[in-house]
Amino acid sequence: MQTKKIINDGNRAVDEMLEGILAAHPRYLKSLDGSPRSIIARDGPRQGKVGLVIGGGSGHEPSFLGFVGKGLADAAAIGNVFASPPPDPILECAKAVSGGAGVLFMYGNYAGDVMNFDMAAEMAAMDEIEVRTVLSTDDVASAPRDQRHKRRGVAGNFFIFKAAGAACDRMLSFDECERIAGKANDHTFTMGVALSPCSLPQTRRPNFEIGPDEMEIGMGIHGEPGTVRGKLKTADEITDEMLDKILDEMAPARGDKVAVLVNSLGSTPLMELYIMNRRVKQRLDDIGVSIHATWVGNYCTSLEMAGASITLHRLDGELQTMLDHPCDCAMFRAG
Amino acid sequence: MTTIDTARLASMFAAIADAMSADRDRLCALDGIIGDADHGIAMELGFSAARDAVAALDTGATNPTTLLNTAAKSFLNAVGASSGPLYATAFMRGAAAVKGKATLDDADAVAMFQAIAKGIQDRGKAEPGEKTMMDAWAPAAQAAGEALASGKGLAGSLEAAVQAAKAGAEATKAMIATKGRASRLGERSLGHMDPGAASAVTVIEAMRVALTD
Numbered sequence: 001m002q003t004k005k006i007i008n009d010g011n012r013a014v015d016e017m018l019e020g021i022l023a024a025h026p027r028y029l030k031s032l033d034g035s036p037r038s039i040i041a042r043d044g045p046r047q048g049k050v051g052l053v054i055g056g057g058s059g060h061e062p063s064f065l066g067f068v069g070k071g072l073a074d075a076a077a078i079g080n081v082f083a084s085p086p087p088d089p090i091l092e093c094a095k096a097v098s099g100g101a102g103v104l105f106m107y108g109n110y111a112g113d114v115m116n117f118d119m120a121a122e123m124a125a126m127d128e129i130e131v132r133t134v135l136s137t138d139d140v141a142s143a144p145r146d147q148r149h150k151r152r153g154v155a156g157n158f159f160i161f162k163a164a165g166a167a168c169d170r171m172l173s174f175d176e177c178e179r180i181a182g183k184a185n186d187h188t189f190t191m192g193v194a195l196s197p198c199s200l201p202q203t204r205r206p207n208f209e210i211g212p213d214e215m216e217i218g219m220g221i222h223g224e225p226g227t228v229r230g231k232l233k234t235a236d237e238i239t240d241e242m243l244d245k246i247l248d249e250m251a252p253a254r255g256d257k258v259a260v261l262v263n264s265l266g267s268t269p270l271m272e273l274y275i276m277n278r279r280v281k282q283r284l285d286d287i288g289v290s291i292h293a294t295w296v297g298n299y300c301t302s303l304e305m306a307g308a309s310i311t312l313h314r315l316d317g318e319l320q321t322m323l324d325h326p327c328d329c330a331m332f333r334a335g
Numbered sequence: 336m337t338t339i340d341t342a343r344l345a346s347m348f349a350a351i352a353d354a355m356s357a358d359r360d361r362l363c364a365l366d367g368i369i370g371d372a373d374h375g376i377a378m379e380l381g382f383s384a385a386r387d388a389v390a391a392l393d394t395g396a397t398n399p400t401t402l403l404n405t406a407a408k409s410f411l412n413a414v415g416a417s418s419g420p421l422y423a424t425a426f427m428r429g430a431a432a433v434k435g436k437a438t439l440d441d442a443d444a445v446a447m448f449q450a451i452a453k454g455i456q457d458r459g460k461a462e463p464g465e466k467t468m469m470d471a472w473a474p475a476a477q478a479a480g481e482a483l484a485s486g487k488g489l490a491g492s493l494e495a496a497v498q499a500a501k502a503g504a505e506a507t508k509a510m511i512a513t514k515g516r517a518s519r520l521g522e523r524s525l526g527h528m529d530p531g532a533a534s535a536v537t538v539i540e541a542m543r544v545a546l547t548d
Contacts, residue, residue: 079415080380084417086411087420116416200373205367222372222373
């Protein structure tokens with residue numbers, strides 16, 4: 001049995017989606033002539049500013065191109081569903097947003113993305129564009145804490161890209177932008193839970209099997225298996241289990257300040273996300289951690305997967321300044 | 336002694352593309368167990384693009400190096416993902432290994448085959464035993480070289496490569512992944528064949544058929 005999808009042709013899904021996005025957001029986004037998978041901010045890239053290129057596979061919308069705009073990313077390179085973009089569109093993004101001050105590549109830590117972005121960085125160097133890379137590794141479930149560099153990047157990208165985008169928009173030096181991006185990653189922790197699978201447009205088959213009464217904690221945003229599979233619990237129990245892991249690592253002190261993201265993996269509705277967020281607030285209140293800002297909704301999805309992730313972004317003065325810096329993107333506005 | 340010309344190499348990419356289309360759903364299912372279920376799609380897309388790009392060349396006016404580089408670039412730009420850089424680097428190394436040749440004899444073809452395997456290793460930096468496509472490619476390259484040195488000819492060499500790749504892919508079931516996306520699973524990757532190793536067997540088998548039958 002094929003899953004139900006509103007598509008025309010699985011192989012054309014990404015390009016047809018891009019056409020629709022460009023039609024909806026012409027004030028914010030354009031694609032490059034000759035490189036339709038390179039999406040560039042209308043406002044933002046400018047001389048003397050560090051350029052910020054993000055990217056990754058499709059199927060995570062509004063990640064990544066929804067975060068392209070003034071104050072955040074200058075460009076996004078678009079891959080096939082759940083697949084890294086090849087080097088060419090990444091390189092074209094770098095060329096289009098280079099303002100002579102260097103270009104930052106930021107994306108989640110996946111083997112394919114690393115190979116393609118690194119090849120693009122080598123090609124950019126031949127065009128006299130200096131590229132530096134900051135990988136996001138916020139998924140607590142994906143490797144032990146002493147191997148943070150092996151972890152995947154997931155919904156925490158939202159905060160990590162936001163901090164870097166602000167640093168770039170404030171015309172900070174290449175060194176500073178890189179440092180702040182890395183620090184934002186170090187301060188960001190995500191845990192996910194999946195309830196039901198998604199299916200790729202080309203196969204229209206569930207990408208993993210899970211019982212009707214089961215959940216899986218720690219599953220990745222491409223359906224990579226997680227750490228614990230068990231019976232579905234209540235919202236409070238699930239939230240506690242995820243927060244316990246995050247707080248154990250983040251080890252916040254009373255009086256610390258965080259930003260919160262409760263993210264849907266695709267089909268889990270706002271009602272359930274807000275029920276989770278209620279528990280997040282209770283737990284953080286209990287340990288005396290204050291919440292500077294909260295976002296609840298679809299920020300890094302996995303097609304129609306059911307499930308959610310919780311991200312905490314631990315703030316200091318600098319990261320709070322970056323978070324509060326205004327941005328204006330097709331699918332996200334702040335400040 | 337076989338002589339492989341550019342047209343034969345073009346037919347090799349057509350054969351691999353057909354084999355990938357036939358194998359797509361099995362590879363996606365394997366990848367669904369320990370990865371993100373898209374490996375079959377990427378391999379079909381990549382080899383279809385390579386097939387179409389080399390089919391558009393005038394094989395009479397193209398040398399093997401140019402054909403292999405064309406295949407590499409089209410594979411890469413159609414796919415991205417992990418398999419894009421890995422197979423693109425593979426065919427670029429294959430191209431470099433036969434530079435200056437108008438046609439390939441048995442030794443040239445085996446040298447190309449070994450360079451392909453080396454390219455995957457260099458780009459992915461995986462060693463045998465880490466549960467990746469190298470667990471099929473590395474023993475296949477070694478077996479092909481040994482068979483050629485023992486006087487088996489191209490057909491015998493590529494047959495030895497197929498057998499070694501199959502054994503290598505089978506052996507990934509008993510491995511814990513330490514490279515690539517499945518490495519996050521730890522012991523949960525045990526018992527499952529690596530999809531990249533499985534598709535490598537399909538590629539190598541299709542190369543054997545196209546280059547020797």
